[in-house]
Amino acid sequence: MCAAPGGKTCHVSCMMKNNGLLVACDKSRKKIEAAQKRFIEMGATCVVPLSLDATKIVNKDDKEWKGPREIIEGASGLRVKQFFPESFDRVLLDPPCSALGLRPKLSIQSSLNDLIKTSEYQKKFVNQAVLLLKVGGTMTYSTCTINATENECMVRWILDIYPNMKLVPIGLTIGTSGLSNVGLNSVERNMVRRFDPSDDDQDMMGFFVAKFIKTG
Ligand SMILES: C[S@@+](CC[C@H](N)C(=O)[O-])C[C@H]1O[C@@H](n2cnc3c(N)ncnc32)[C@H](O)[C@@H]1O
Incomplete structure (x- = not known):
């Protein structure tokens, strides 16, 4: 949460050896777009950058629980609605x-x-x-x-x-x-x-x- 400019995300992706899913969200679309370029340059392939307000990131309303991968599959550009x-x-x-x-x-x-x-x-x-x-x-x-x-x-x-x-x-x-x-x-x-x-x-x-x- 609050991932741009992305230094810690790059470090974590190395620690994960690019296995698994690493969601990097930041409210600023401009900053997360710049971070996305950095993730690509660094070969941080497990990172999914998203432009999201982390103070409203949790979906407490919908009854049908969906996992992060399913939600990311439905992403439009750098945006998803919320996570459960x-x-x-x-x-x-x-x-x-x-x-x-x-x-x-x-x-x-x-x-x-x-x-x-x-x-x-x-x-x-x-x-x-x-x-x-x-x-x-x-x-x-x-x-x-x-x-x-x-x-x-x-x-x-x-x-x-x-x-x-x-x-x-x-x-x-x-x-x-x-x-x-x-x-x-x-x-x-x-x-x-x-x-x-x-x-x-x-x-x-x-x-x-x-x-x-x-x-x-
Ligand atoms: C301390 S910096 C993060 C530095 C980053 N973790 C790194 O290591 O490169 C804080 C970040 O929070 C972001 N931010 C501010 N309000 C936010 C919000 N409501 N939701 C998500 N990100 C937010 C800012 O755009 C800024 O990039």
Whole structure:
């Protein structure tokens, strides 16, 4: 979800060795068209690029459940209507964020209110991602911001709102634990990974990643 310009999608397609189906959706038609060219150049043949609003991606109305492949067969250009609940084994959610981790960044125009609004918007994507996942499936949530409201606080919100979403270790030895005093206990903080551009040892842009399993 939120796949353009497509860097993470290309990486995942390599990890999948082009086996299976990798749906890459982004609201911006222009951006997903550019990403489609990139997928072709990279030989990412398992990727199906779609122009879709991920805040409205789940079809909760139609009674007759259809799988993703059937829905994609009925696609017109880069568009499909929606997918049904519990359609996907894995969801990588990389929603629009305040991008406070991007470098070089010479000035920041966002107000505190903008940051709060961004995290509220991200919750709409999370709600849809949880619905889309099969039970037993994994959701990876990432941002390129250092803002705790969009990172550790979002993890706390997900755990509180969705008792069926279990936080699991991300399995990376690079980066650091999540911040303290923003909602996560020490065990939870160790399961997520945070990358801070002000940390010279990491020499990375700002990034945050957390992984969940849907247990029910
Ligand atoms: C952080 S970027 C994604 C970067 C991408 N995952 C990558 O690694 O190359 C966020 C993306 O979300 C897209 N976006 C914004 N609102 C959206 C929506 N409602 N539905 C789907 N995509 C959306 C933007 O067009 C933008 O490309």
